[in-house]
Amino acid sequence: MTDAEVPVTQSTVERFTERYLRSIGCSIKRSENHWVVTVPDGTETDLSAGSHTLACGKDSDQVDNAEHLNPESEFFQRILREAIGRSPTGKLSIGGETDVELPDWIQNSAVEVRNAQFTPYYDRTAAVFLFRIGIETVSEYQQEFLRAVAMDARSEEHLPKLEDTFLEVTSIDAETDTNDRSHFTETDVQPLLDMARDLLLDGIEERIDEIHREASRAADAEVEEYRQMQQQRIQELEEEHSNLSSKINELSEAINTGDPDARVQALKKRKELKSEYDDIGDTLNELRERRDKGFPEQQREIRKRHSLDVQVTPLTVTEVEYEQGEVDLELTKGKTKRIETIGYGVGIGITDTVRCSSCGQELTKQNPLHTIEEGVRCMECIENL
Numbered sequence: 001m002t003d004a005e006v007p008v009t010q011s012t013v014e015r016f017t018e019r020y021l022r023s024i025g026c027s028i029k030r031s032e033n034h035w036v037v038t039v040p041d042g043t044e045t046d047l048s049a050g051s052h053t054l055a056c057g058k059d060s061d062q063v064d065n066a067e068h069l070n071p072e073s074e075f076f077q078r079i080l081r082e083a084i085g086r087s088p089t090g091k092l093s094i095g096g097e098t099d100v101e102l103p104d105w106i107q108n109s110a111v112e113v114r115n116a117q118f119t120p121y122y123d124r125t126a127a128v129f130l131f132r133i134g135i136e137t138v139s140e141y142q143q144e145f146l147r148a149v150a151m152d153a154r155s156e157e158h159l160p161k162l163e164d165t166f167l168e169v170t171s172i173d174a175e176t177d178t179n180d181r182s183h184f185t186e187t188d189v190q191p192l193l194d195m196a197r198d199l200l201l202d203g204i205e206e207r208i209d210e211i212h213r214e215a216s217r218a219a220d221a222e223v224e225e226y227r228q229m230q231q232q233r234i235q236e237l238e239e240e241h242s243n244l245s246s247k248i249n250e251l252s253e254a255i256n257t258g259d260p261d262a263r264v265q266a267l268k269k270r271k272e273l274k275s276e277y278d279d280i281g282d283t284l285n286e287l288r289e290r291r292d293k294g295f296p297e298q299q300r301e302i303r304k305r306h307s308l309d310v311q312v313t314p315l316t317v318t319e320v321e322y323e324q325g326e327v328d329l330e331l332t333k334g335k336t337k338r339i340e341t342i343g344y345g346v347g348i349g350i351t352d353t354v355r356c357s358s359c360g361q362e363l364t365k366q367n368p369l370h371t372i373e374e375g376v377r378c379m380e381c382i383e384n385l
């Protein structure tokens with residue numbers, strides 16, 4: 001699971017429900033084990049106007065006359081359906097007072113950052129989409145999660161760092177107000193949404209493949225189990241068939257040698273057994289034929305049951321305003337001091353790649369900054385000295 005996604009747990013259900021209900025104008029009073037939601041007259045929702053009690057959290061089963069709020073509850077599914085139909089838009093500003101987020105190539109570095117000063121140059125707008133992803137197959141592989149995808153609204157650049165920031169600042173503890181209406185129009189949003197969905201699908205491809213492999217293995221095992229059962233059935237029938245054949249032979253003997261009374265009895269009995277023998281023969285032929293073809297109908301049925309159904313549903317789009325500019329990093333190592341100026345966005349992080357002045361390699365978490373005496377030099381350069 002990447003940082004920019006959350007499983008559909010109780011807390012995400014509560015967070016989503018709270019955000020949605022507030023966005024349509026409801027007020028919520030939260031207590032230990034329940035919420036009282038007030039829906040004002042004239043609110044555009046299928047919920048009836050007035051107050052609703054939602055049981056959630058610890059001891060929620062002790063709340064009387066309440067609807068339940070949890071991932072499986074009727075109420076949540078209803079809210080989800082309504083939200084999907086409405087695709088609410090909100091607006092959020094990621095603001096200036098936050099600490100500068102240092103690049104990961106300096107976090108395990110021998111060089112220290114004495115000061116980091118951000119200078120904003122211009123305001124940018126990003127679109128952050130929240131998607132619900134449901135991967136369904138036979139129940140044991142069922143998964144559901146929410147995932148954010150962030151893109152700059154103008155340059156259409158993917159902003160992965162902002163996805164984490166978005167989930168952080170919109171978490172239930174953060175009490176961020178996203179009630180402002182967005183300026184996005186449907187024409188703005190549609191092309192971004194299509195791109196966001198593609199990015200999302202690329203991002204979860206590996207996981208889908210993995211689940212697909214597991215489901216295929218489960219299907220294979222089930223097919224094999226079915227095949228063995230049928231093989232066993234064939235063996236049982238073959239045995240029965242051969243027993244009947246011996247009995248019929250014995251009766252034929254009796255018919256040829258016995259007295260007239262016994263002959264009549266034996267003839268009757270042989271007729272019965274013969275018909276049973278033929279029926280089993282037909283069943284056996286049919287089973288063997290299906291076996292030789294590999295039980296195609298059962299295979300189809302089993303594989304269909306194990307096939308994946310991936311649903312990607314956009315839930316919300318949020319217009320996020322952020323500041324883009326530069327950050328001056330004051331670096332020190334021993335007595336040496338150096339200032340590096342690099343592109344930075346609030347909530348976006350460092351936007352420039354910084355290269356080693358000696359070997360030209362990009363500085364990364366794995367290959368961090370090591371010295372600043374003669375320009376910025378990477379760890380590998382020092383190790384190779």
Ligand SMILES: [Zn+2]
Binds near residue numbers: 377
């Ligand atoms: Zn280097």
